[in-house]
Each structure stands twice: as C-alpha cells, then as structure tokens.
Amino acid sequence: MAYTELAVQSPTIAGVIPADVAATLTDGNRFINTGREFILLKNGGGVNPCIVTIPTPQTVKNLTIQDPTVSVAIGVEKIIGPFPPELYNNPAGGTDPNEVYVEYDQVTSCTVSVFRV
Incomplete structure (x- = not known):
C-alpha cells in the first residue's frame, strides 16, 4: 500500500485553521510521529x-498489539491520540519509518488533520 502523507500542523497562540483533507480510503494516510501528535x-x-x-x-515481548479502532x-468530530512511538511508529529501516498509518472503513464526508503539541 502507498499511504498518503498528512501534513502535521502546530497550534499557535494565534490559533490555526485545521488543514482538513479528505481521508484516503484505498491506501489510508500516514504522518510523521514524535509521540505528541493528535488526529482530528x-x-x-x-x-x-x-x-x-x-x-x-510493533510488538511487546514478541506479542502482537491489537490495532485500536475508533x-x-x-x-461528529473526534480527537484521537497521542501515539506512543514505541507502539505505533513503523520501525526504522522499513517502509515509512517513524510514521503512523491511519486506515478507514469508509471515507464519505470524512476529513482528517494532524496536530503536534
């Protein structure tokens, strides 16, 4: 799969307007994760x-971690996160290292944006 990159926004004291983009059904989305990111x-x-x-x-002591669903x-609007890198980041040396994947069951009228605080 070729996940579509999401730009990460940083809120400021003046405020930011969410850069809502249409969620990507076919291949999902991805974003660089430091552990301080949230999805809107x-x-x-x-x-x-x-x-x-x-x-x-990732795994914990060779055990698979169940993928959370929301x-x-x-x-409705929901804020999802944060995403601890040791659990959610793709491993270094692999495809899309240090990034988190986001997948959707349907995307009709669904938009997404990512924020780092």
Whole structure:
C-alpha cells in the first residue's frame, strides 16, 4: 500500500485553521510521529460512521498489539491520540519509518488533520 502523507500542523497562540483533507480510503494516510501528535477526524455527513484503525506495527515481548479502532458517528468530530512511538511508529529501516498509518472503513464526508503539541 502507498499511504498518503498528512501534513502535521502546530497550534499557535494565534490559533490555526485545521488543514482538513479528505481521508484516503484505498491506501489510508500516514504522518510523521514524535509521540505528541493528535488526529482530528470529522464525519461531516453521509449515512455511516467512519471507523478508523491505527495499525500497531510493533510488538511487546514478541506479542502482537491489537490495532485500536475508533468510530466517528455522522456529524461528529473526534480527537484521537497521542501515539506512543514505541507502539505505533513503523520501525526504522522499513517502509515509512517513524510514521503512523491511519486506515478507514469508509471515507464519505470524512476529513482528517494532524496536530503536534
């Protein structure tokens, strides 16, 4: 899969306008993660909730970590995160190192933006 990169925004005292982009269904999205990032996911309409999965490529003591899922109902906005790098980052030396993947079950009217605090 070729995940689509999301730009990470940093809030300021003057405020920032979220750079909402359409969530990518086919290949999902990705962003550089330091452990201080949060996703803002908006489900602006449509007929179904948007279910987001955050794959966990790491293991703990050789045990697979269950991928968390978050359901965002129609007309709802949710902030998801943070993402501890030791659990969520793709490993160094692999594809998209130090990045987190975000996958969706559907993207009708779903937008996403990423913030670092």
